[in-house]
Amino acid sequence: MMLSDFPLWPEQASSVAGNVDALFIFMCIVCGGVSLLTFILIFALAIKYRRRPDNELAEEKEPPGWLEAGWIITPFIIFMVMFVWGAWLYFRLARVPDDALDVYATGKQWMWKFQHPTGQREINTLHVPVNRPVKITMASEDVIHSLFFPAFRTKMDVLPSRYRSMWFRATKVGRYHIFCAEYCGTLHSGMIGWVEVMEPTDYQKWLAGGPEGSLASQGEILFQKYACLTCHTGDATGRGPVLQGLYGRQVELADNRVVTADDNYIRESILNPAAKVVKGFQPIMPTFQGQVNEDDLIKLLAYVKSLQAKGAKP
Amino acid sequence: MTTATLHDVRFIEPEKTRNYINHDFGVLSWLLTRDHKRIAILYLFSVTIMFMLGGFFATMMRIELLTPEGDVLTSDTYNKFFTLHGVVMVFFFLIPVIPAVLGNFILPIMLGAKDLAFPRINLLSWYVYMAAAVIGLYVIIVGGVDTGWTFYTPFSTQYSNTHVFGTTFAGFLAGFSSILTGLNFMVTIHRMRAPGLTWYRLPLFVWAMYATSIVQLLATPVLAITLVMLMFERAFGVGIFDPALGGDPVLYQHMFWFYSHPAVYIMILPAMGVASEVVAAFTRKKIFGYKFVAFSSLAIAFLGFLVWAHHLFVAGISVYSALIFAFLSYFVAVPSAIKVFNWTATLYKASVSWQTPMLYIMGFIGLFTIGGVTGLFLAALGLDVHVTDTYFVVAHFHYVMVGGVVMAYLAGIHYWWPKITGRMYPEWWARLAALLVFVGFNLTFLPQFVLGYLGMPRRYHAYAPEFQVLNVMSSAGASILAVGYALPLVYLIWSLKGSRKAGPNPWGAAGLEWATSSPPPKENFHETPVVTWDAYDYPQFLKAMGETQNV
Numbered sequence: 001m002m003l004s005d006f007p008l009w010p011e012q013a014s015s016v017a018g019n020v021d022a023l024f025i026f027m028c029i030v031c032g033g034v035s036l037l038t039f040i041l042i043f044a045l046a047i048k049y050r051r052r053p054d055n056e057l058a059e060e061k062e063p064p065g066w067l068e069a070g071w072i073i074t075p076f077i078i079f080m081v082m083f084v085w086g087a088w089l090y091f092r093l094a095r096v097p098d099d100a101l102d103v104y105a106t107g108k109q110w111m112w113k114f115q116h117p118t119g120q121r122e123i124n125t126l127h128v129p130v131n132r133p134v135k136i137t138m139a140s141e142d143v144i145h146s147l148f149f150p151a152f153r154t155k156m157d158v159l160p161s162r163y164r165s166m167w168f169r170a171t172k173v174g175r176y177h178i179f180c181a182e183y184c185g186t187l188h189s190g191m192i193g194w195v196e197v198m199e200p201t202d203y204q205k206w207l208a209g210g211p212e213g214s215l216a217s218q219g220e221i222l223f224q225k226y227a228c229l230t231c232h233t234g235d236a237t238g239r240g241p242v243l244q245g246l247y248g249r250q251v252e253l254a255d256n257r258v259v260t261a262d263d264n265y266i267r268e269s270i271l272n273p274a275a276k277v278v279k280g281f282q283p284i285m286p287t288f289q290g291q292v293n294e295d296d297l298i299k300l301l302a303y304v305k306s307l308q309a310k311g312a313k314p
Numbered sequence: 315m316t317t318a319t320l321h322d323v324r325f326i327e328p329e330k331t332r333n334y335i336n337h338d339f340g341v342l343s344w345l346l347t348r349d350h351k352r353i354a355i356l357y358l359f360s361v362t363i364m365f366m367l368g369g370f371f372a373t374m375m376r377i378e379l380l381t382p383e384g385d386v387l388t389s390d391t392y393n394k395f396f397t398l399h400g401v402v403m404v405f406f407f408l409i410p411v412i413p414a415v416l417g418n419f420i421l422p423i424m425l426g427a428k429d430l431a432f433p434r435i436n437l438l439s440w441y442v443y444m445a446a447a448v449i450g451l452y453v454i455i456v457g458g459v460d461t462g463w464t465f466y467t468p469f470s471t472q473y474s475n476t477h478v479f480g481t482t483f484a485g486f487l488a489g490f491s492s493i494l495t496g497l498n499f500m501v502t503i504h505r506m507r508a509p510g511l512t513w514y515r516l517p518l519f520v521w522a523m524y525a526t527s528i529v530q531l532l533a534t535p536v537l538a539i540t541l542v543m544l545m546f547e548r549a550f551g552v553g554i555f556d557p558a559l560g561g562d563p564v565l566y567q568h569m570f571w572f573y574s575h576p577a578v579y580i581m582i583l584p585a586m587g588v589a590s591e592v593v594a595a596f597t598r599k600k601i602f603g604y605k606f607v608a609f610s611s612l613a614i615a616f617l618g619f620l621v622w623a624h625h626l627f628v629a630g631i632s633v634y635s636a637l638i639f640a641f642l643s644y645f646v647a648v649p650s651a652i653k654v655f656n657w658t659a660t661l662y663k664a665s666v667s668w669q670t671p672m673l674y675i676m677g678f679i680g681l682f683t684i685g686g687v688t689g690l691f692l693a694a695l696g697l698d699v700h701v702t703d704t705y706f707v708v709a710h711f712h713y714v715m716v717g718g719v720v721m722a723y724l725a726g727i728h729y730w731w732p733k734i735t736g737r738m739y740p741e742w743w744a745r746l747a748a749l750l751v752f753v754g755f756n757l758t759f760l761p762q763f764v765l766g767y768l769g770m771p772r773r774y775h776a777y778a779p780e781f782q783v784l785n786v787m788s789s790a791g792a793s794i795l796a797v798g799y800a801l802p803l804v805y806l807i808w809s810l811k812g813s814r815k816a817g818p819n820p821w822g823a824a825g826l827e828w829a830t831s832s833p834p835p836k837e838n839f840h841e842t843p844v845v846t847w848d849a850y851d852y853p854q855f856l857k858a859m860g861e862t863q864n865v
Binding site: 006007008009010016019020023024027031032034035038039041042043045046049050051052055056057058059067068071072075076079080082083085086087088089090091092093094109142143144146148150151153154155156157159160161162164177179180181182183184185186187188189190192272289290 | 384389390393460462466468469472473474557558560562563564597598599603606627628629630633636637640641644647648651652654655656658659661662663664665666667668672676679680683684687688690691693694695696697698699700702703704764767768769771772773774775776777778780783822852853
């Protein structure tokens with residue numbers, strides 16, 4: 001059997017993979033070492049002090065206090081090293097770089113759908129350029145899934161209730177597994193795919209392969225189809241708030257709360273408009289729950305994001 | 315001071331009395347009994363059957379996973395099998411096994427009591443357990459359930475078309491059996507200790523059971539509430555967890571793990587209690603740092619309530635909340651480490667006997683240590699992101715649940731078998747079984763750590779071809795493990811007739827249960843014992859035994 005058929009270490013193909021592996025190896029050495037020492041001690045002591053006619057009863061000895069204190073404090077200090085290292089990595093994974101490329105993902109029983117801002121759509125395959133941070137904004141159409149890239153050492157649960165974002169920077173051209181890691185029903189183990197990490201030039205070529213208009217322009221068509229334009233006219237006369245320049249801005253609500261107009265705010269405002277009504281407007285918008293699926297929501301989101309305030313620099 | 319005195323009995327003359335087994339006869343004398351010892355035997359039968367059922371599902375899974383393709387079972391059947399394996403093993407075996415079998419039998423005797431505080435409630439707890447088990451079996455017969463034992467929403471409430479309602483109701487009901495046992499033990503430990511048996515003279519098994527009772531009483535109601543909410547949402551469309559109805563699916567996970575993480579300690583704390591008893595008995599020595607071991611049980615019970623969200627690091631909680639739960643998770647590892655080090659230190663200058671219960675406990679300490687330290691990996695946030703929901707987690711909790719709890723249970727059942735039945739088990743066969751269990755267990759679950767780090771997700775019916783070699787190793791190990799588990803079943807039953815009589819104290823151990831006959835009389839002791847020794851204080855225990863002998 002070829003060694004490549006029987007790997008013992010996963011492929012390292014992202015900017016954090018080396019760090020995660022380093023922490024893993026550190027913990028294997030520390031924990032493995034302490035465990036091994038404990039096993040050896042147990043066996044050595046159990047052999048050395050095995051029952052003989054002259055030691056039917058053991059010697060009674062009270063433990064010195066420093067020993068108990070030692071094995072309470074020492075493990076705790078080692079644990080704190082693990083904690084800090086793990087937390088540092090977790091924060092790195094949570095902080096999406098500003099220059100990340102946007103990709104949208106939808107999980108549904110039992111497939112992954114990816115949409116690119118340039119309009120490409122793919123199922124169970126994701127094309128990304130090497131050495132460029134990629135941010136995936138994702139939601140689920142039905143149950144909870146989990147988008148898992150073992151070679152990138154990252155995964156995140158995909159929820160039906162809101163958008164979540166994960167990111168990675170692939171460092172090695174190649175083809176790596178995508179798994180669903182949260183049990184999602186009959187074909188959970190079939191909800192798999194491949195991420196294709198490409199050279200930037202190959203990626204550009206792939207992008208050039210004829211999409212049906214950008215994601216935002218597809219969103220614009222939906223914006224008209226669902227008659228959003230009737231109220232969100234884009235000027236002060238509309239019955240709905242102006243959406244130009246909305247994305248990322250602070251919005252004051254009718255109940256005087258102030259929220260940021262992020263992905264989840266826009267999603268909620270489409271599905272459950274009464275939840276956060278903008279100050280100065282009436283709660284007259286109908287809900288689109290059950291009418292707009294997750295794929296279309298992503299297009300509408302891309303369209304709203306693309307709307308720049310009048311006079312603002314693009 | 316010789317061993318001869320160790321085997322003497324203070325409180326009873328065995329030949330003159332009937333014991334709890336031959337005191338009454340007939341099926342009704344068992345089904346309506348209020349004797350804690352007989353109820354323990356009822357539980358012993360029930361949990362053994364459930365263990366075999368759960369083992370059957372595991373066997374089918376390991377057969378399926380021999381090949382990458384899903385070719386033995388259909389996907390739906392495989393999903394039902396891993397769900398039922400989890401439900402049966404967690405709710406019907408691991409949670410009740412040590413408290414309801416060993417605890418029920420031995421705890422009142424350790425306290426010098428005639429029975430538990432509420433004998434009728436004790437019997438009720440078995441009937442509630444049986445009702446839950448019968449509903450569980452009914453669900454299996456009519457088609458099973460496929461949600462995973464965790465019943466995550468919205469899959470369980472909106473999407474699964476299997477018997478979610480029946481299964482969650484069985485889990486709900488089984489919880490009450492656990493609450494009743496915990497309540498009974500807590501009151502008994504407070505109120506029914508023999509004269510002279512102060513808190514610091516209690517055997518460490520009693521401390522462990524006391525800590526377990528706290529968790530059973532405080533955490534199990536939350537499971538009941540959560541499952542009721544789930545049943546309401548599924549049956550009546552009440553929006554609690556379903557986002558389409560304004561609910562939050564992550565809320566379910568918080569509520570579920572608020573019980574189910576402490577539930578891990580309902581399983582492992584009694585196992586630690588057994589370990590302390592066996593180590594003390596087979597080293598003939600006080601447990602090193604008795605108070606540290608006793609209070610670490612309470613610390614685990616308390617801290618266990620503060621770490622539930624470490625199951626949710628990728629599920630949708632804020633980074634700051636993750637930070638706090640990771641930090642607290644490292645705290646709960648400290649008292650476990652204290653116990654391991656203290657058991658190990660007890661061996662120093664001890665009189666170590668290599669009999670079967672001790673072999674199991676040496677295995678227990680080793681496997682529990684591996685289970686514990688791999689928990690540290692999972693609490694390291696950035697590393698958890700990679701290994702959570704993979705076979706690494708599967709291996710980790712099997713090291714704790716099977717390597718820990720089942721090994722300790724087997725140690726306990728061998729250790730107290732002479733007391734329960736009055737007969738010795740066959741030592742050679744028992745040692746062989748202990749060895750097979752240890753080897754088979756490691757061969758089954760060590761490869762799963764590697765599989766998990768490679769990225770194989772859990773609950774996969776089919777998998778990528780490069781994972782096959784490790785899966786075949788794991789299945790091979792499982793077949794050895796199965797033989798290791800089958801052996802005790804055979805020789806323990808055989809020992810009831812074929813083996814030699816045990817005598818009151820076959821191990822020469824110190825403790826009240828060894829100061830009465832084997833099997834004990836219905837009322838445990840003929841006169842209320844007076845305790846004049848600290849736990850595992852061999853010289854004092856012998857002195858107390860000797861004085862009455864000379865009278």
